[in-house]
Amino acid sequence: NAGVTQTPKFQVLKTGQSMTLQCAQDMNHNSMYWYRQDPGMGLRLIYYSASEGTTDKGEVPNGYNVSRLNKREFSLRLESAAPSQTSVYFCASSVQDRGTGELFFGEGSRLTVL
Amino acid sequence: GQSLEQPSEVTAVEGAIVQINCTYQTSGFYGLSWYQQHDGGAPTFLSYNGLDGLEETGRFSSFLSRSDSYGYLLLQELQMKDSASYFCAVSWEYGNKLVFGAGTILRVKS
Numbered sequence: 001n002a003g004v005t006q007t008p009k010f011q012v013l014k015t016g017q018s019m020t021l022q023c024a025q026d027m028n029h030n031s032m033y034w035y036r037q038d039p040g041m042g043l044r045l046i047y048y049s050a051s052e053g054t055t056d057k058g059e060v061p062n063g064y065n066v067s068r069l070n071k072r073e074f075s076l077r078l079e080s081a082a083p084s085q086t087s088v089y090f091c092a093s094s095v096q097d098r099g100t101g102e103l104f105f106g107e108g109s110r111l112t113v114l
Numbered sequence: 115g116q117s118l119e120q121p122s123e124v125t126a127v128e129g130a131i132v133q134i135n136c137t138y139q140t141s142g143f144y145g146l147s148w149y150q151q152h153d154g155g156a157p158t159f160l161s162y163n164g165l166d167g168l169e170e171t172g173r174f175s176s177f178l179s180r181s182d183s184y185g186y187l188l189l190q191e192l193q194m195k196d197s198a199s200y201f202c203a204v205s206w207e208y209g210n211k212l213v214f215g216a217g218t219i220l221r222v223k224s
Contacts, residue, residue, distance in 0.1 A: 031210060033210075033211075035214075040216065040217075041216055041217075042118075042201050042203075042214030042215050042216045042217050043157065043201070043203075043212075043214045044214070045211060045212070045213070048211055058211065059213070090156065090157070094210045096210075100145075100162060100210065101145050101146070101147035101159075101162035101164070101203070101205050101210065101212065102147070102159045102162060102210070103157075103159065103210060103212065104159070105156040105157050105158070106156060107155070107156050108156060
């Protein structure tokens, strides 16, 4: 079982460049999420999608956009990358946007912005 | 807003029991989750408490007191492979939009 798959796993960008992080899940989950994790810190929610066709902002949405392409796929776009966006990005999914507290995470995408 | 506090590091001996505490301040609290993350890896779900009391899953147990805004993760019969970071996270506003604590590094010594 693949679970949650993220691409790319590593990326180096220059300030001002744009890129899209891709995420796909094969568990037929309704809800999907994008988090970022900085050294020594917990995960912070960037955007989430409670169900196909809906997206909403999390704690730190500035500088990012998302697209819920279909039930399986949820992409994160950086329009003009900044060094402050250097981080590890995790995509996650859950059966639904319901209070079970259980998210399934991908392996992460490590982004460096120079 | 939401904020969580947990110890930054805990060290314990193989075979011992360790407790990782978590206190939180949040509006619209719905439940408390715990995640484990090994270096360079993905966070993995350990447990969830929606109601007060103890939840047990094998060697791991988790406790919640809503009136005290407090919970803990209890790890028994520690093994070397338990060395990892442990995060508490609160669910708020009836959803899985989790807010995470900064994490506790657990070091298990032989």
